Amino acid sequence: MTARTSTETARDIPEATVARLPVYLRALTTLLDEGTTTCSSEDLAGAAGVNSAKLRKDLSYLGSYGTRGVGYDVEYLHFQIAREIGVTHDWPVVIVGIGNLGHALANFSGFRSRGFRVVALLDADPSRHEEQVAGIDVRPFADLGEIVREHGVAIGVIATPAAAAQDVTDAMVASGITSILNFAPAVLAVPPGVDVRKVDLSIELQILAYHEQRKAQGDPADPSEPAEAPEEATA
Amino acid sequence: MTARTSTETARDIPEATVARLPVYLRALTTLLDEGTTTCSSEDLAGAAGVNSAKLRKDLSYLGSYGTRGVGYDVEYLHFQIAREIGVTHDWPVVIVGIGNLGHALANFSGFRSRGFRVVALLDADPSRHEEQVAGIDVRPFADLGEIVREHGVAIGVIATPAAAAQDVTDAMVASGITSILNFAPAVLAVPPGVDVRKVDLSIELQILAYHEQRKAQGDPADPSEPAEAPEEATA
DNA sequence: TAGATTGTTAATCGATTAACAATC
DNA sequence: TAGATTGTTAATCGATTAACAATC
Numbered sequence: 360m361t362a363r364t365s366t367e368t369a370r371d372i373p374e375a376t377v378a379r380l381p382v383y384l385r386a387l388t389t390l391l392d393e394g395t396t397t398c399s400s401e402d403l404a405g406a407a408g409v410n411s412a413k414l415r416k417d418l419s420y421l422g423s424y425g426t427r428g429v430g431y432d433v434e435y436l437h438f439q440i441a442r443e444i445g446v447t448h449d450w451p452v453v454i455v456g457i458g459n460l461g462h463a464l465a466n467f468s469g470f471r472s473r474g475f476r477v478v479a480l481l482d483a484d485p486s487r488h489e490e491q492v493a494g495i496d497v498r499p500f501a502d503l504g505e506i507v508r509e510h511g512v513a514i515g516v517i518a519t520p521a522a523a524a525q526d527v528t529d530a531m532v533a534s535g536i537t538s539i540l541n542f543a544p545a546v547l548a549v550p551p552g553v554d555v556r557k558v559d560l561s562i563e564l565q566i567l568a569y570h571e572q573r574k575a576q577g578d579p580a581d582p583s584e585p586a587e588a589p590e591e592a593t594a
Numbered sequence: 595m596t597a598r599t600s601t602e603t604a605r606d607i608p609e610a611t612v613a614r615l616p617v618y619l620r621a622l623t624t625l626l627d628e629g630t631t632t633c634s635s636e637d638l639a640g641a642a643g644v645n646s647a648k649l650r651k652d653l654s655y656l657g658s659y660g661t662r663g664v665g666y667d668v669e670y671l672h673f674q675i676a677r678e679i680g681v682t683h684d685w686p687v688v689i690v691g692i693g694n695l696g697h698a699l700a701n702f703s704g705f706r707s708r709g710f711r712v713v714a715l716l717d718a719d720p721s722r723h724e725e726q727v728a729g730i731d732v733r734p735f736a737d738l739g740e741i742v743r744e745h746g747v748a749i750g751v752i753a754t755p756a757a758a759a760q761d762v763t764d765a766m767v768a769s770g771i772t773s774i775l776n777f778a779p780a781v782l783a784v785p786p787g788v789d790v791r792k793v794d795l796s797i798e799l800q801i802l803a804y805h806e807q808r809k810a811q812g813d814p815a816d817p818s819e820p821a822e823a824p825e826e827a828t829a
Numbered sequence: 830t831a832g833a834t835t836g837t838t839a840a841t842c843g844a845t846t847a848a849c850a851a852t853c
Numbered sequence: 854t855a856g857a858t859t860g861t862t863a864a865t866c867g868a869t870t871a872a873c874a875a876t877c
Contacts, residue, residue, distance in 0.1 A: 375868055381800040385779060399834065408781040411834095412870055419836055427835040428877035444800050445807030452799070459701045463694035464795070469779060473796040474803060513806050514799065537809060538802040540795075544620060544704060546643040554805050556798050560699070560775075561708040563791050564687070564749065565616040565679050567773040568709060570789050571748050572680030574772060610844055634858065647846055654860055662859040663853035 372443075376417045380444050382407045383414070385473075387437040399430040446474025451510040453536075455527050456519030457482040457490070457497055460542055464518055465493040478510045483523070500530070507534040514538045521545040528555075607678075611652045615679050617642045618649070620708075622672040634665040681709025686745040688771075690762050691754030692717040692725070692732055695777055699753055700728040713745045718758070735765070742769040749773045756780040763790075 372380075386406035390398055400418075404411040418424065418431075424439050425431045441447050452475050454464055464470075465480055480492055483500045490497045498506070506512065515536040517527050524543035531539060532553055541547055541557045549555055607615075621641035625633055635653075639646040653659065653666075659674050660666045676682050687710050689699055699705075700715055715727055718735045725732045733741070741747065750771040752762050759778035766774060767788055776782055776792045784790055 373867070377804050378797070378801055380804070381794075381797040382781075384800070385796075386781070400836095401834085406781065410870080412872090413868090415834095415836065416869080423836070425835055426877060427875070428833045430834065443804070445803045446800060450799075450803050450806070459698035463698040466694045467795060469796050470799075473800065475796075475799055513810075514802055538806045540798050540802060546617075546621070546641065552809070554802055556802055558793055558795070558798060559616075560702060560793070561620075561704045561710075562613075562616040563775050563793060564685075564705075564710055565619070565681060565708065566613055567749055567775060567789055567791055568680045568685050569612050569615070569678070571685070571773045574787070575748075608843070635860095636858085645846080647848090648844090650858095650860065651845080658860065660859055661853060662851070663857045665858070 372420045376420055379407070379409065379413075379417055380440055381473075382409075383417070384437065384440045384444065384446075387433055387440065390433045391437060395433050397430050398433055400425070403431065403436075441474075444474070449474055449476040450514055451476050451478040451512045452514045452516055453477070453479045453481060453503065453506060453512050454516045454518060455481045455500065455503075455531075456517060456523070456543075457487055457492055458518065458520075461518040462492055464516060464542075465495060475514070478512060479506045481506075483519075500527075503530055504534040507536060512536060514540070517541045517543050519543055607655045611655055614642070614644065614648075614652055615675055616708075617644075618652070619672065619675045619679065619681075622668055622675065625668045626672060630668050632665050633668055635660070638666065638671075676709075679709070684709055684711040685749055686711050686713040686747045687749045687751055688712070688714045688716060688738065688741060688747050689751045689753060690716045690735065690738075690766075691752060691758070691778075692722055692727055693753065693755075696753040697727055699751060699777075700730060710749070713747060714741045716741075718754075735762075738765055739769040742771060747771060749775070752776045752778050752782075754778055 383403065386403055389406060390403070400411040400415045404414040407414065421439060421443050424436050438447075449471075454461055454477055457465070457480050461480065461482075465477060470477060477493075477495055479502070480495050480497045481500045481503060482488070482497050485499070487497045488499055513536060515531045515538070517524055517539060519527055521543045524541060524545040525547060528539060528541075528547045528549060532549060537552060538554045539547065539549070539556070541555055542559075544559055544561060547555050618638065621638055624641060625638070635646040635650045639649040642649065653671075656674060656678050659671050673682070684706075687705075689696055689712060692700070692715050696715065696717075700712060705712060712728075712730055714737070715730050715732045716735045716738055717723070717732050720734070722732045723734055748771060750766045750773070752759055752774060754762055756778045759776065759780040760782060763774060763776075763782045763784060767784060772787060773789045774782065774784070774791070776790055777794075779794055779796060782790050
């Protein structure tokens, strides 16, 4: 039996909970900005748009960071969640594909404030290699391996057309990237150990369209469509 | 007891299945483009990045559109899923907020090909009202109600900063919009009957960061991280 | 102490998966 | 008929929720 490594985060957190931790983190940032020092699970759940039972259950996977009868210290809980997610330090990321979307991503200010730093923009088109976008040089796609090694990049963002996405993925994996955020409307094949998350505008709109169609179809006298739970606003 | 309305789509489809139907639709489009006329559940599941049991279960909620021993007619199944989602005709949408992201969205060609048509771009900044983006006039935010009425818009896209998102939401809801795709990093409050879906870059990256952190932490001798299931590539 | 609120339990609900009977 | 593949069943797994004992 060996000694435990220093940072103790060995608990197994359900995937659904992991996906909500960033939402809680953002809500806590908002509360901090408003000068709130303490909040109840009811307060935070409201700011995050979930019910308080779910929030407390989620937080219970991280540890006991609240005080019964009192609530949570906003700053302390913010730190604990940031630590759990792993955004107490910045992650270097590369963005491949500097079209309209790539531009928008490169200029996205939330990157920096939420634990990420764009270290390179890559594009296959040589005519773009003189450009700067958001103060960052656009570099040849062939430089990917070098850049990943130099900066210790683990996360890559794909903003190319669908046709190029698998090739970009293969190159990313070969270079040592093990997490990919894919904006291209394509299903990516990756080896075990590489995580892929996708963001797909058309899919989101089509899901809305499906429900919209149902709303229109239902009897006006029968408002039985289960609406999204009303949520508290932040920001 | 009244007569059923003509279009018979009353079955209750699980939300997880609804979210995958657009993925299947896209995979079928790819197969169609390749000239494939028939496919098995194994083929289609591969192209969509799911296992075949899940695919067949999902399709079973729509009806029996396959042939045992043979498979599915690609064109027929494509049409049935498109009909189920509600994208056999185009949905008019408005985009509010013409910053970097709004530009990218306005120029996104997948909109048209996947069942949506951008009928207006709105921005609060008067200096932008002379612009055209992607061939569409940028119009004052105050015109929202008029545009929604004129085109029968049910779906709105928010690409504003977080600080403006709730006001935009309220105006959208007041104008009659009942489905919102939100790109602003804010939790939106909406009345019952209004659907909101959110796309949040930071959240996606933070989820990747969480898993990335765990990969780095684990013993090199213990490759127990459950990787994403390898998926077949499309496009 | 009395009131408030957490952290946890247990019940319920929904999603996934493997297996296979039905049937082309 | 024999082989292939769907559509469905039933078991399992994971997520949500309400309730409340613990405790500040």
